[in-house]
Amino acid sequence: MEYSNQPSFDMFLHKYEGLFDKHKNTGNYIRIGWINTSLGPMIAGADERAVRFLEFYDRQGIEGQIAMLRASNKLALSVGSNPLLDILEKELSAYFTGKLKEFTLPLQFPGTIFQEKTWKALKSIAYGTTMSYSDLAKLIGKPKASRAVGRANAVNRIAIIIPCHRVVSADGSLNGYAGGIDRKKALLELERSFVDKNHKL
Secondary structure (H helix, E strand, C coil), X not given: CCCCCCCCXXXXXXXXXXXXXXXCCCCCCXXXXXECCCCXXXXXXXXXXCEEEEEXXXXXXXXXXHHHHHHHHCCCEEECCCHHHHHHHHHHHHHHCCCCCCCCCCECCCCCHHHHHHHHHHCCCCCCCCEEHHHHHHHCCCCCCHHHHHHHHHCCCECCCCCHHHEECCCCCCXXXXXXXXXXXXXXXXXXXXXXXXXXX
16 A cells, blocks of 8 residues: 555645634644554544544545544644643654554543453553454453454544554454454564564564
C-alpha cells in the first residue's frame, strides 16, 4: 500500500465538516489534530485531561468513530491543539522509529462495560507480540466471547496506543483491522523488527 500523496487536513475537514464544531476558545472540549506518520495521516483527539481518539484518516467507518467519540464523551469536537496532542505527536514519531515501546499519555475511552474491559486488556499485550481473539476473550473472563471481542476491537477509538493490531486469528493469520490489513501487517513487522534488533545487541 502506498502512503505518499495523502490528503491534507484541510481536505479531510472539508469532506467531513459536518462532524466537527466551529472553533471554540473556552471550556473543555476535544481538540482535533492531524498527525502524519509513515503509514499515513492520523486523526487525533484530546481534551485537557486525556487522549480520547487516534485513528488513521481513512479507516473503515471513520465517520461513525468520530460520531461515537462525541456521543460517548459528551464533549464538543473542534480543530485545535493542546499539550497532550503535542506529546502524542512526539511519542508517535518515537514509536515509528523504534525509540518508544510504551506510550505514557493518559487515556479516556468510554464505552460499554464489555468494550472497556476488552480495551483495557488490549493494553496488556506486550510490544512485538500477538494474542488470539480467543485468548483475549479468556483473558477478560469471557472464553466464549471471541466474536464479541472482535467487535469491540473493531470500534476501538485509540489505535496503536490501545494495540488492537496485536490481535490475530488462532492460526496466526491477520484479519479484522479497520485501518487495513496492510497497516496491521506493517505495525506488527515494525514492532518485531525493533524487538529483534534489541535482542541482537
